[in-house]
Amino acid sequence: MVRFENVSKTYDGQQALSGVDFEAGRGELLFITGASGAGKSTLLKLIYRAIRPDEGTITVNGAAINGMGARHVPGLRRSIGVVFQDFRLLSGKTIYENVALAMRIRGAAERALKPQVMETLKMVGLRHKADCFPDTLSGGEQQRAVIARAIVAEPVLLLADEPTGNLDPDTSAGIMRIFKDINARGTTVIIATHNRDLYTGTGRRIMRLASGKIERLDVG
Amino acid sequence: MSHPGSAIAGIWKEKWINLLSVFSIGVGLFILLISMLIVYNLNFFASKLQGRFSMTVYLDDGISAPDLARMQGAIRSNPAVGSVSYISKAEALAELKKSMKDSAYLFEGLDGNPLPASLDIRLKRGDATDAMVRGLAAQIKAMRGAVDVEYGAKFLDTIESVISGARSAGLAFLAALLGGVLFVCYSTVKILFYRRRDEVETLGLLGATAWFIRAPFLIEGSVLGVAGGLLASAAGYAVFDVFLAGFAGALPVFRYMQTPVYFLGLLPLAGLFIGFSGALMALGRIKF
Numbered sequence: 001m002v003r004f005e006n007v008s009k010t011y012d013g014q015q016a017l018s019g020v021d022f023e024a025g026r027g028e029l030l031f032i033t034g035a036s037g038a039g040k041s042t043l044l045k046l047i048y049r050a051i052r053p054d055e056g057t058i059t060v061n062g063a064a065i066n067g068m069g070a071r072h073v074p075g076l077r078r079s080i081g082v083v084f085q086d087f088r089l090l091s092g093k094t095i096y097e098n099v100a101l102a103m104r105i106r107g108a109a110e111r112a113l114k115p116q117v118m119e120t121l122k123m124v125g126l127r128h129k130a131d132c133f134p135d136t137l138s139g140g141e142q143q144r145a146v147i148a149r150a151i152v153a154e155p156v157l158l159l160a161d162e163p164t165g166n167l168d169p170d171t172s173a174g175i176m177r178i179f180k181d182i183n184a185r186g187t188t189v190i191i192a193t194h195n196r197d198l199y200t201g202t203g204r205r206i207m208r209l210a211s212g213k214i215e216r217l218d219v220g
Numbered sequence: 221m222s223h224p225g226s227a228i229a230g231i232w233k234e235k236w237i238n239l240l241s242v243f244s245i246g247v248g249l250f251i252l253l254i255s256m257l258i259v260y261n262l263n264f265f266a267s268k269l270q271g272r273f274s275m276t277v278y279l280d281d282g283i284s285a286p287d288l289a290r291m292q293g294a295i296r297s298n299p300a301v302g303s304v305s306y307i308s309k310a311e312a313l314a315e316l317k318k319s320m321k322d323s324a325y326l327f328e329g330l331d332g333n334p335l336p337a338s339l340d341i342r343l344k345r346g347d348a349t350d351a352m353v354r355g356l357a358a359q360i361k362a363m364r365g366a367v368d369v370e371y372g373a374k375f376l377d378t379i380e381s382v383i384s385g386a387r388s389a390g391l392a393f394l395a396a397l398l399g400g401v402l403f404v405c406y407s408t409v410k411i412l413f414y415r416r417r418d419e420v421e422t423l424g425l426l427g428a429t430a431w432f433i434r435a436p437f438l439i440e441g442s443v444l445g446v447a448g449g450l451l452a453s454a455a456g457y458a459v460f461d462v463f464l465a466g467f468a469g470a471l472p473v474f475r476y477m478q479t480p481v482y483f484l485g486l487l488p489l490a491g492l493f494i495g496f497s498g499a500l501m502a503l504g505r506i507k508f
């Protein structure tokens with residue numbers, strides 16, 4: 001589903017990733033871990049083409065995205081659900097509208113929208129906050145809203161950047177269960193996290209990054 | 221919230237900027253309306269003047285019927301001529317008496333008729349150039365039986381050139397105004413877009429197409445334009461209705477002023493078009 005071949009990325013001459021090679025298979029649930037600044041977010045951003053590599057080839061869902069023309073980028077991004085580390089909720093829209101937006105962008109019919117959005121909000125425990133604006137939500141609630149937006153349209157690939165950074169252990173476990181469910185239904189899931197609890201005992205692959213390089217691959 | 225919904229929310233969120241820009245667009249379109257009226261009226265007066273363009277040939281009392289017929293024939297065959305009518309001595313006198321009936325005593329004791337018969341020539345609108353009129357006058361003057369030819373070509377030409385100069389200036393001013401209003405729409409949408417660039421970036425990251433991102437801004441630009449147009453229409457209506465009605469009684473100049481009401485309907489349409497185009501220009505290419 002996702003393949004990196006010798007991918008490097010620098011920001012203003014400062015190395016963020018160097019020579020990264022890995023592949024996440026279709027239907028896999030893969031963890032990426034590593035210290036703060038190791039390059040986890042950079043790696044995920046490369047996948048949804050928020051940034052472009054200096055070197056190497058990135059293949060997503062069978063398409064080489066390096067040379068991809070600008071007009072194909074929206075299509076690529078619509079096949080991916082992203083839990084942004086910095087949330088990116090639209091402050092002028094309610095939680096319901098923020099989540100519905102992901103469906104609208106994908107051209108969902110207005111009628112099909114409501115049940116699916118409400119169902120997803122229920123999954124993350126935010127049904128009662130549907131009509132609230134993001135600013136009035138706690139950090140953890142906002143994070144769950146972002147998760148709802150990422151999964152509502154059932155993408156083929158889900159990228160979660162520190163999805164439990166603001167959540168207590170119980171809520172984190174709940175969110176992890178949702179990710180596993182989605183993964184069980186066929187979605188490839190890549191989770192970047194410091195949170196050991198998420199991956200220990202899962203039996204899934206864990207890719208450890210250190211200073212922009214893959215340090216080692218483990219199994220949780 | 222669909223596109224119109226988020227456009228309305230967007231307009232409300234930035235209501236002061238939007239109000240200001242609606243007001244500027246309204247003022248611009250109102251001035252546009254006034255200059256359109258001026259150009260329209262200049263055109264109208266110019267066409268009236270051309271319609272009145274005429275020439276009078278004073279005839280010798282002793283002109284023979286064949287000479288008169290030949291002269292009329294020559295005049296009729298000239299391409300600049302619309303119509304020719306013969307005014308007899310008696311008709312000329314009757315006309316004069318009618319126009320001076322308060323001073324009828326002047327005609328008492330008048331025996332005989334001192335007025336000459338004449339040919340009244342109406343020239344075709346627009347078709348009659350100065351050179352053609354001059355040529356025709358010279359041609360007639362040379363014919364037997366013609367005493368004098370009178371025409372106001374010089375004077376009318378001057379007025380006409382003044383009017384056409386004013387008309388060109390008016391059109392240039394109109395174009396500049398349109399450009400100005402377009403610029404207001406352009407900058408407003410540019411500001412709105414800039415203020416919401418985070419949101420735009422997020423939409424892009426979520427996979428929105430360029431048109432999905434543009435849509436609410438295009439709607440906003442169009443709404444601003446239409447609102448400005450309606451404002452200008454309302455002001456224009458007030459001017460037509462109140463101001464001109466009052467002045468028309470007092471100043472004769474305004475009595476002949478043409479106020480085509482459909483201009484008022486054109487303003488919101490113009491606003492829509494300008495608002496949409498301005499927004500489109502402001503958005504340009506959306507980068508991913």
Ligand SMILES: Nc1ncnc2c1ncn2[C@@H]1O[C@H](COP(=O)(O)OP(=O)(O)OP(=O)(O)O)[C@@H](O)[C@H]1O
Pocket residue numbers: 011012014015016034035036037038039040041042043085
């Ligand atoms: N936009 C940017 N401009 C310049 N440097 C950047 C930028 N984004 C990231 N970096 C740098 O690249 C390196 C990797 O950053 P990245 O965000 O990928 O780390 P991370 O592993 O996600 O860290 P964290 O766990 O804190 O989220 C860091 O040294 C960071 O300072």
Ligand SMILES: [Mg+2]
Pocket residue numbers: 040041042085161
């Ligand atoms: Mg990060």
